[in-house]
Amino acid sequence: MLSPGSGNTVIKSKLISRRMFLITAAKAVVMVGLVGRLISLQINQATKYKSLSDKNRFREWKLAPERGAIKDFFDTKIASSEPLYQLHLVPENAKDLDNLFVRLKAILNITDRKVSYLKRVIKKQKPWEPVIVSENLDWSDFSRINLFLHELEGVEPIVSVARTYPDNSSAHILGYVSQISAKDLQTKEYLKELAVPGMAIGKTGLERKLDQQIIGKVGYQRYEVNAFGKRIREIKIDEGQAGKSFKTTLDYEVQKYTNELLKDKAAAVCVMDVYNGDIVSLVSSPTFEPNEFVHGLDKAYWNSLIKNDKKPLANKALSGLYPPGSTIKTLVALSALENKIIRPLDTFRCKGKIELYGEKFHCWEKEGHGIVNLRKGIQRSCDVYFYEVARKLGVDRLSETAKRFGLGKKVLNDFIEERSGVVPNTKWKKKYIGQNWYLGETLHSGIGQGYFQSTPLQLCLMTAQIANGGFEIKPRIIFDEKNDNLRKYLKHKNENPNEPLPTDLLVSNFYLKPLFKNQEHINLIKDAMFSSSNEPGGTSYRHRLENPKFTFAGKTGSSQIKRFTEAQREAEVKQESLPYKDRDHALFVAFAPYKNPQYAISVLVEHGGSGGKAAAPIAKKVIQKVLERHELRRSVNNQIGESV
Amino acid sequence: MLQPRSIQSSLGIRDKILSLDFILVISILLLGIISMFAMYSTDGGEFKYHTNSHILRFFVFFGMFFVVSFISIRFWHETSYLIYVGVFILLLGVKYFGLTSSGSKRWLDLYFMNLQPSELMKIGLILFLAKYYHRISIEGINSFRYLILPITVLIAPVILVATQPDLGTSILIAAGGIVVAWLAGVRAKFFTLSGLAMLALLPIAISFLKPYQKSRILTFLNPERDPLGAGYQIIQSKIAIGSGGLFGKGFLNGSQSYLDYLPEKHTDFIFTLFSEEFGFFGSLFILLLYALILSRIIRIGHMTRSNFGKLYCYSFATAFFIYVAVNMMMVLGLLPIVGSPLPIMSYGGSSMMAIMFGLGIVMSCKIYKDVPVN
Secondary structure: OOOOOOOHHHHHHHHHHHHHHHHHHHHHHHHHHHHHHHHHHHHHHHHHHHHHHHHHHHHEEEEEOOOOOOOOOOOEEEEEEEEEEEEOHHHHOOOOOHHHHHHHHOOOOOOOOOOOOHHHHHOOOOOOOOEEEEEEOHHHHHHHHHHHHHOOEEEEEEEEEEEEEEOOOOHHHHHOEEEEEEHHHHHHHHHHHHOOOEEEOOHHHHHHHHHOOOOOOOOOEEEEOOOOOOEEEEEEEEEEEEOOOOOOOHHHHHHHHHHHHHHOOOOOEEEOOOOEEEEEEEEOOOOOOOOOHHHOOHHHHHHHHHHOOOOOOHHHHHHHOOOOOHHHHHHHHHHHOOOOOOOOOOOOOEEOOEEEEEEEEOHHHHOOOOOEOOOHHHHOOOHHHHHHHHHHHHHHHHHHHHHOOOOOOOOOOOOOOOOOEEEHHHHHHHHHHOOOHHHHHHHHHHHHOOOEEEEEEHHHHHHHHOOOOOOOOEOEEEOOOOHHHHHHHHHHHOOOOOOOOOOOHHHHHHHOOOOOOOOOHHHHHHHHHHHHHHOOOOHHHHOOOOOOOOOEEEEEEOOOOOOHHHHHHHHHOOHHHHHHOOOOOEEEEEEEEOOOEEEEEEEEEEOOOOOOHHHHHHHHHHHHHHHHOHHHHHHHHHHHOOOO | OOOHHHHHHHOHHHHHOOOOOOOHHHHHHHHHHHHHHHHHOOOOOOOOHHHHHHOOOHHHHHHHHHHHOOHHHHHHHHHHHHOOOHHHHHHHHHHOEEEOOEEEEEEEOOOEEEOOOHHHHHHHHHHHHHHHHHHHOOOOOOOHHHHHHHHHHHHHHHHEEEEEOOOOHHHHHHHHHHHHHHHHHOOOHHHHHHHHHHHHHHHHHHHHOOOHHHHHHHHHHHHHHHHOOOHHHHHHHHHHHHHOOHHHHHHHHOOOHHHOOOOOOOOOHHHHHHHHHHHHHHHHHEEEEHHHHHHHHHHHHOOOOOOHHHHHHHHHHHHHHHHHHHHHHHOOOOOOOOOOOOOOOOHHHHHHHHHHHHHHHHHHHHHHHOOOOO
16 A cells, blocks of 8 residues: 555546545635625625715714894893803823812812712713713803813813803793703604704793794714724814794893792782783792703702792793682673673672572672672672672673683693683583582682682783773784784774774774674773772772873782681681681782773782782882883884894 | 656755746735735734734745745655644643633743644644545545544544634634545545534534634624624624725725724734725735635646645645635625634734645645655
8 A cells, every 4th residue: 555556646646636626616616605795795785884884984973053042022132052161071181080080179169979970970981981070160160270271181171052041030931941851852853853962952931932943953073983982083063053043022121120029929920012912021939040950950959949839930920720819800790791781880789798599608898888880899899799790691601701801721822831721611510520500600700719710821811902902912922023913903093083994894904803892891891990990999099000101900809719717707817817828819910001001910929818918019010110111112113123 | 757856856946946836926925915015904004013023924934935845845745744743742732831812722822922733733634634645545545444543633633722712723624634535535425424423413512612602603693683792793894895895995994994893803804904995806806816826726736746745735725715715704794703814814923824834835846746755
């Protein structure tokens, strides 16, 4: 076998070559397979893999756009985006973290807790990801940091933009912005493409209503990143687009003034232009500090808001529901006149109480008002008179009028916090309570108690629509130079007193919707309200303004929290001596000036006792303030040209 | 021709140089130079450790290639068993004195380099079996008696390497040995039977696999199974190659490797990097270079007179092809990641040394093609 015999060798050599040929063929097949695979990956699927590679390569960081400003009627910014000084730290740039924190603690006011929190964050993150040491530095801290910057390696002072409010006077109507939440992302379609982590979005009030337009267009920075997510270099930057700014109908001066008046009370004030529905002022008290919400709320502050019995977070003017009390008597009277149930001079005798359907119904005046007609009924707010009127009118006709004047439904668009209230009638009770209407309940409804629920805004609208002669207006907060039809109509009518056209044609020419059958009825109510505020015996006579420029006509109201027991009635228990929680809510609605109505106001003071004592004095001051600024307001309104 | 032995044994250095296969030499050099550029790119376009070290190694072992070429094939035939035994001892040395890195013990510390004897065993086994089958007669090849030794010398190093653990290299070593046996004429039936036996033993083998090895195989079967873990390498490699397109992203512009998405870019995935930067045409060029090298080796095997030379050249060519094919199929996502370097292109001294040594013996076959080995 060891002999390399030529025959053997040749056979063997041939065998080897034959087998090698087989192997070579197999190799060729594999080679072709490899080339095929290359064709498949690099030619057929190149586009797919190029995009995957780009996805690997580039990462985009969205840039939060600057939020649009919200201005008042006089273009004062009441919510703006202001520079904000922050301190970031990039751990990989710091040589000695412990030492750095010691230095920072010496310069800034950082707690040990914050430092240990930051250290934990740093451990979790990649070393090149910045941590925010301080969200909001004041200018002196910021300049001090910049002074020592050379010895604080790894620290980066950053100038960013954040929502800023000049004060808390308009906190409720403006609302606040806060960090975007997972729920926001789910429920709000427009946020899907512009969600930037850490971006503040509107959570309540106007900030929420206008969010989609005010938020702006998101920009982005495109970076090349490595496999670990570290940014290598910036490829492209798009600054995005700042959000749209909005001008509102609010008067910041009045807001501040009213807010100061209501301080520490649980109260709400709403002031409205009676001709175009412009909301001049809308204040709820106690207020809260909206700036606190922008950078993550302090827990202690949040708890203090939540635990406060006066509910500072609720916008009482929009979402507070209160029985309208005697303020509804204006509509009861109007409804009765319109439905020809009574005539103005029809009288009833008030003896302090009546007994009907086996129940005693008391007038607030224990001694009774004697002979009472419509004017006196409203002036003195005689309950017995309105029991009689309501009994004859019936709740269904009353509810129809009340609804027509804006009660029982939402008045503004898109304010999630606004509530619609209740205007009860027989159908409503059947549907929601499942019981038949009792006649006694009609009497309670006639003085605005029972099932009646309304917001101060609704009461203000009701008053405004009486004041303007009974035309429908749509309350608004966003300034709109158009849609001032009612003023144009009145101007036209005053300039052409002899125009032969019938009123209803004029009305339709100006797209107006009258709420009355006979405008004379509206005037009767207005006159009665005048007497209530300006004639002796009127419920708010003590708080009248005598200067005819400011004279207002109003109606008091108090909505009962707890029914008086017979014993309390006998003992003539005063509201002031009741525990705070049991006192009535004080209400007051008015319009001014009486001769030439411009503004309507509603005031609510929770547990304030009687409307005449608690609410009317506030209304008086606010009315004076608003009217003092009326000329200024009109002059701005007339030179509109600047678009916002 | 009448006295070939005397003519060839007295070859002068000039004759030796002239009888080199220049196409093969140039192909190897070209591939080497390409690999230097690729290595330069993995270093981010700078002459850093990997590039410098790779260039140095290439030229040192390229020199060694010539030295090995100029030594008569007869010498290599005579020392074949010795080389195998030497490498086997080194493998045993790894078992007891080896360096451990990322969980496996593969290297011997030789102070100037870390030697990976398993790479050398790829050549050692082929040499051993080529000599063995050269010596036994065609009738004896299929007798059981003459199967015992080949199986033993094949199984022993394979087990040693597999338990380092280094499954990839052990499979490649076994593949080289099997190729020699096949070429020598061992019956197909034998391979079929042992193949079936292997299949039967597979479940047992699987139970011996380390968790990471099981995960690699499962990942290969479905790379999206764990895209950030074990499937990451395959997915990123496919993205790199696919995104290269027809012409590639350009030299030093391979974003996948530049941005560290490519794992093991110096070693197993060097082809991925090249393919990303030079595209389909670049990859095709590399494949053609390898095909050229293979065809030259086969041609030399065809030319050489001794069956030892033929067996060696054909086996080496096939093993070389298997290394290339396995590496490429791996980075193209056609095989599990088993960890096998691409000959000449990949960074790694032992692999370079083994391949250059193997090519040197091929070239020796060419220069001494007419020398009978015994």
